[in-house]
Amino acid sequence: MAKFCPKCGTELNDDAVFCSSCGCKLQTEENKFNNTVNDKKYDIKTDKYIQEPTIEKNLDDLNNDEIYITDKSFFDMFFKKDGRLNRWRYFKRMLLIYVIRLIIVMTLFIVISDDFGNTTTAEDVFITIVSLSFLIPEYFLTVRRFQDLGVKDLSWAYWLVGVDAFFIIFGNSMANTNSTIKEFKSYFILIVYFCMFLYLLFKKGTTGNNQYGADPLGNTDKNK
Template identity: 45%
Template sequence: MAKFCPHCGAKLNDNASFCSSCGTKLMISPHTSEAPSNQYHTVIYKEDKSLEDMFLRKEGRLNRLRYFKRMLAVLGARIGVVIILWAILSDSWGNTSAGVDALIAIISIGFAYPEYCLTLRRLEDLNEKNLKMAFWFAGIDVLTIIMSSVTLSQRAERKMMIFGIAYLIFFIYLLVKAGTPGANQYGPDPLGPMQ
């Protein structure tokens, strides 16, 4: 008969003392747990190892410091790519064509996806995963990129400034608000087990 982890429901080996999927230490014999349970056990937080896990994964809690560092890395990569493209594709006076501006804007928009993933994970740490909120956060960034590449009226510029302020307030909220201590419904505490 198949055995399952009491925390995540993953199938277990017969002699396992830790879940190979979520890292839960099996407090009881794996033979006695026949179906998944919703009880939390001591769970070890698994560090992200690859760049894909760090920036493109949408599940798993992310604490404030990791969130801040990774958002800075995304911003730095975006700025670096834009500067390189501008340096390669601009004329000797530093001017770019409309096509080059559009290319730079499209490439910049690609960096909104890692922002979306990181924001989802940060919201999981706050135990309030909200797809609409994360989508809104990344959407404001995309809208700002698009609007910065076209000429706007003063009224539209004021609206964009309001969106930018809302974006900044939400970002500060994600940096300041402490995550849920201990395990929550989205997984183990990224700061480690509580003592």
């Protein structure tokens, strides 16, 4: 019989104690019947110990057992949409994406271009597609960062990644034009993107758990 997380609905293994997606502690048969406090009271008249009424204890209420599940695989780090991402993890992963994208694009340009640094239209399109592919992990990281901030409208992630995509496709041609207006638009788009990136980088996330999961700076599966 399939087992699902009561909070986020993720399908889990039968022996799972915590949800691998949101970190919610699951109710098992063991803690269902063992999370009680039994107290025996001595009765002088009967010279016996009398069992006091059982008081059930909810461990989730006592220990706040919803913990943050850290990303363990490459897929979880860059292609996972659920959960939250704090500022430091966001910065490190975004920096890695930018550095790898720059190295790959520059390498392709050096290999493909002729001796004078010229490329054909088809080659430019290929380099652009390769550069755009890095927006996929950027989108997932941005969504999780917005979720850490408790933002309800996650369409902001589409907008931010869209700005980056626009600059990749049209930024170079707009910057090289003789039109001052088009050149201004190109740099304006870059400034807007940079300001949004700084906001995500420095804005502190929600303290404690929010609607998207456990606090990445709180209890994690590494320190439980």
